[in-house]
Amino acid sequence: MKAKKAKVLSSMVAALLVGSLAAGCTSNSSTGTDAPKASDQPKTEGKKEERSLRMMSAVIGGKTPEENVLFEKEIERVTGIKAKLEKPASDYNQKLMAAVSSGEKYDLLQVSKELMNTLTDQGILMPLTDQVKGSKTLQDPEVIPTAEWDQVKTKDGKIFGVFSKFQGGTMPIVRADWLKKLNLPEPKTFDDYYKVMKAFTEQDPDGNGKKDTYGLSTAGMYELQGFFSGAGLKQRYVEKDGKLDVPYSTDAAIPVYEWLNKLYKEGILDPNFATNDTGKMRNLFLADRVGMITYWDAWVGMLNNTRKIADANTAFEAKGLPGVAGADGKYMLRRGDPDVWVIPVNAQNPKTAFEFIEWWHSKEGIVLGSMGIKDTDYTENGGKYELTQAGKDHAMDHGVPFWYNKKFPNPFGLLPGVKEAQDLVIKNATLELTPPKWADAEKIINEYSFKAILGEMPAADAVKKMREQLKAAKLID
Incomplete structure (x- = not known):
């Protein structure tokens, strides 16, 4: 579009x-x-x-x-x-x-x-x-x-x-009350995130006696930047020496796709992630069906406020996380234009x-x-x-x-969790590079990313095909 x-x-x-x-x-x-x-x-x-x-x-x-x-x-x-x-x-x-x-x-x-x-x-x-x-x-x-x-x-x-x-940014948002209930530390590495999401899937965090929860839900590839951060990869385009490239289409992305495929195969990742819109994803989070989503910092507060309005005594607590640190120890979140x-x-x-x-x-x-x-x-x-x-x-x-403007603080205060989430954005997030033909590139990236995550193609093959098509369409240099 x-x-x-x-x-x-x-x-x-x-x-x-x-x-x-x-x-x-x-x-x-x-x-x-x-x-x-x-x-x-x-x-x-x-x-x-x-x-x-x-x-x-x-x-x-x-x-x-x-x-x-x-x-x-x-x-x-x-x-x-x-x-x-x-x-x-x-x-x-x-x-x-x-x-x-x-x-x-x-x-x-x-x-x-x-x-x-x-x-x-x-x-x-x-x-x-x-x-x-x-x-x-x-x-x-x-x-x-x-x-x-x-x-x-x-x-x-x-x-x-x-x-x-x-303008804020995006990040993984976790059910902090579920972390406390299951006595889990906040995740930092890929292995940490896997263990937390697996526990959310298998240890009945909502306490209803049924295995009806997922560790992670997304709206397609929307805002997975916090996980690709672990491989030091920026979403959308990067420019180096005057040339445009898409990091998600490089070999460095293969381990991240394989990790996401593992979550899918083990039932940790919401099976409808590829067709979810952001509303469906948020509703799963609010309805105690999923323990982690990837979304905007402002929604940390709105999610908390929504549940608080519905039940003043709720234990529900959404909290923003910085994602997975790269090899250099730095986090890479997305800043909105x-x-x-x-x-x-x-x-x-x-x-x-x-x-x-x-x-x-x-x-x-x-x-x-x-x-x-x-x-x-x-x-x-x-x-x-x-x-x-x-x-x-x-x-x-x-x-x-x-x-x-810090000279005029919000007279009603910020919603719970927003300040901490915004601080993560200011500290760890940068803008995306979005050239005019990004929409064309996104279709190709999504097609082969889904194939890799869903296990329809080995991640290495999916990345290779993705890159070939991006080059053929002259969408990367």
């Missing part, structure tokens, strides 16, 4: 560039220099820039069209900026590109890093390096940790997008757009992006916040479930 989207994006981007050039739009990126600081932005045709913004977002905003209108009014109430926020209900990337390629002008777009890279390559985005470096707010490590900027920098060190939220705010080169109010980006990382911006709209989603009295029923239903997520 992503490959098809990439082709659509490329054609639309080409149309946009032609239109932009015809209209006389220019970008500093064409000269290889950054745009001026927000405070030095030239005025359009000598007119003072309006304090208004036209924005488009996939996740930021109201939960319904009606609430989105209130979201716009809340932006104006708090900042004085008159905002028009468009939030398509589906097919966000296609609708965004269709609008932009037709010549429509936006001041701010909220996009994934992957889409930001595409737009950057086509010269559609305004470079923000100077503005970011000159921003007291964004340069404050208490607001955004300095090392995080490496996620959004281009190879030559330029910045075209600013984080819209904190960050969502970012970007400013198109044809933005009418770029100074106001950057002002909004800075504000988004303030206390007031975070409150709006998380809790939502005052007197609709929450009430506030003397610095004390209380969620309304609507706010509870919206789960403190209007596009920013987690944020960087």
Whole structure:
């Protein structure tokens, strides 16, 4: 699907560039220099820039069209900026590109890093390096940790997008209460994980007297990074000496596939793993059917909270694990691509757009992006916040479930287990490299990975076939 989207994006981007050039739009990126600081932005045709913004977002905003209108009014109430926020209900990337390629002008777009890279390559985005470096707010490590900027920098060190939220990562998630019940230590090695998962399968951890539990469930190959970490292998692509490769298709991956096949043959791995979606996997975990899954750090807290709501006295405890350490003793988890705010080169109010980006990382911006709209989603009295029923239903997520700014801690605290899981991500996770043709490569990787895990082919043969097909399709160098 992503490959098809990439082709659509490329054609639309080409149309946009032609239109932009015809209209006389220019970008500093064409000269290889950054745009001026927000405070030095030239005025359009000598007119003072309006304090208004036209924005488009996939996740930021109201939960319904009606609430989105209130979201716009809340932006104006708090900042004085008159905002028009468009939030398509589906097919966000296609609708965004269709609008932009037709010549429509936006001041701010909220996009994934992957889409930001595409737009950057086509010269559609305004470079923000100077503005970011000159921003007291964004340069404050208490607001955004300095090392995080490496996620959004281009190879030559330029910045075209600013984080819209904190994006977490994935890891193995274990039933810590089952570990305690069966007197098992937290696993660290492949052998440790095998023993723990075997015990979860055979020692009746749910106490119902039946052998109806599994050690591990996944949603296909989704987020097995924590186990491939033991072989020092990164998910998706890596680039070395200018060449692209897929570590899961190398001989180094064979022992990991063989280990997973062992789990499958012995009934430790959920037999439906290949056809599970993430919902089925989570439900097995919540229903005491499986002792370990592979998923996002944020879900550690949501899983714990779900069971706590159902039963205040539950012993249920989900906990994130770092996976298996490689030969160098290091763990290798997956970091999700960050969502970012970007400013198109044809933005009418770029100074106001950057002002909004800075504000988004303030206390007031975070409150709006998380809790939502005052007197609709929450009430506030003397610095004390209380969620309304609507706010509870919206789960403190209007596009920013987690944020960087340490100066404004979550007034309700984090859900149990989330902080520890996020710390594992920050310490051990890095971004994936996802070129436009990843979707084509993923089909081949999944096909032969499943054959290896299910025992339909020896792991060595499956890896060999996987690699041959990836090379034949020119998906690896």
